[in-house]
Amino acid sequence: MDSRHATANPIERVTVLGAGVMGHGIAQVAAMAGHPVTLHDPDAGAADRGLARIRANLDKGLSLGKVSEEGRTAALDRIALASSLATACAEADLVVEAAPERMELKRSLFREVEAAAHPSALLATNTSSLSIDAIAEVLADPGRFLGLHFFNPVHLMALVEVVQGNRTGDATLDAGVAFARGLGKEPIVVRDAPGFASSRLGVALGLEAMRMVEEGVADPAAIDKAMELGYRHPMGPLRLTDLVGLDVRLAIAEYLHEKLGGERYRPPAILRRMVEEGKLGRKTGEGFYRWGKGGD
Numbered sequence: 001m002d003s004r005h006a007t008a009n010p011i012e013r014v015t016v017l018g019a020g021v022m023g024h025g026i027a028q029v030a031a032m033a034g035h036p037v038t039l040h041d042p043d044a045g046a047a048d049r050g051l052a053r054i055r056a057n058l059d060k061g062l063s064l065g066k067v068s069e070e071g072r073t074a075a076l077d078r079i080a081l082a083s084s085l086a087t088a089c090a091e092a093d094l095v096v097e098a099a100p101e102r103m104e105l106k107r108s109l110f111r112e113v114e115a116a117a118h119p120s121a122l123l124a125t126n127t128s129s130l131s132i133d134a135i136a137e138v139l140a141d142p143g144r145f146l147g148l149h150f151f152n153p154v155h156l157m158a159l160v161e162v163v164q165g166n167r168t169g170d171a172t173l174d175a176g177v178a179f180a181r182g183l184g185k186e187p188i189v190v191r192d193a194p195g196f197a198s199s200r201l202g203v204a205l206g207l208e209a210m211r212m213v214e215e216g217v218a219d220p221a222a223i224d225k226a227m228e229l230g231y232r233h234p235m236g237p238l239r240l241t242d243l244v245g246l247d248v249r250l251a252i253a254e255y256l257h258e259k260l261g262g263e264r265y266r267p268p269a270i271l272r273r274m275v276e277e278g279k280l281g282r283k284t285g286e287g288f289y290r291w292g293k294g295g296d
């Protein structure tokens with residue numbers, strides 16, 4: 001463990017890199033929890049859209065009575081946009097990266113971040129599948145690096161996987177757990193392993209459900225109902241696959257199959273065929289279910 005990070009807690013100022021689907025949500029929940037937040041995206045339009053989405057989420061929260069007028073205004077006041085990465089990172093206690101899922105992009109980003117941020121700042125990636133250790137290789141001080149894997153939509157999903165790389169310092173990990181709790185989330189600590197805890201288990205269930213459809217064990221609605229009513233899952237694995245996108249699920253299955261070996265994650269033929277046919281789930285109107293214009 002690197003003792004320099006033993007006193008890095010508490011995290012106050014948070015910088016979020018990337019203002020897309022995940023970045024805007026992470027910025028929102030951090031601001032709602034009282035953190036001053038700086039949001040950076042090299043695409044100025046994306047930064048503006050991210051801020052607009054935060055405003056819309058908070059407005060909806062207000063109309064549902066889940067956010068107060070003062071809470072909404074205070075959260076918005078805590079968020080600043082920064083057009084330069086170096087400026088965005090200079091004052092941060094924690095930098096959370098939510099840029100596209102490409103290893104080389106994340107590695108080059110963290111080289112810049114490490115040069116710009118204070119030596120005591122903690123650095124986190126929201127990667128959903130890439131190896132924390134592989135990203136950390138570019139850092140002079142990997143002790144301050146960890147994974148903070150949020151779920152979509154960030155303001156509604158309780159889980160955060162706090163991912164511990166081989167060189168993540170203990171104090172860094174503790175600070176990550178405390179930070180997630182401070183956002184009102186439920187953190188779990190996971191070692192840096194393909195699919196972490198969430199995708200590895202969730203995808204195994206989804207692929208087995210597909211094999212059951214292939215074998216004619218039951219139809220998709222019956223298989224989903226078995227999990228919903230028999231195991232109290234809020235949504236069956238095939239309906240969830242339709243929402244996530246069959247193409248996205250296929251990519252994750254291929255990745256897990258490559259990394260973990262064996263037969264468990266080998267994509268079933270039915271999944272490949274449906275993706276080839278453009279049956280990607282809700283976004284294309286058909287997957288294991290047919291979806292109307294209203295999304296159901």
Ligand SMILES: NC(=O)c1ccc[n+]([C@@H]2O[C@H](COP(=O)([O-])OP(=O)(O)OC[C@H]3O[C@@H](n4cnc5c(N)ncnc54)[C@H](O)[C@@H]3O)[C@@H](O)[C@H]2O)c1
Binds near residue numbers: 021102128129149
């Ligand atoms: N979408 C999900 O459901 C989900 C869930 C959990 C984790 N993730 C992970 O979160 C990360 C972001 O995913 P997303 O869905 O928000 O992507 P997204 O495409 O919606 O947003 C990515 C944003 O990053 C910006 N960007 C590009 N280069 C950048 C750079 N050098 N510095 C800062 N920002 C940059 C882009 O302009 C874009 O606005 C990925 O690693 C992804 O795997 C996604």
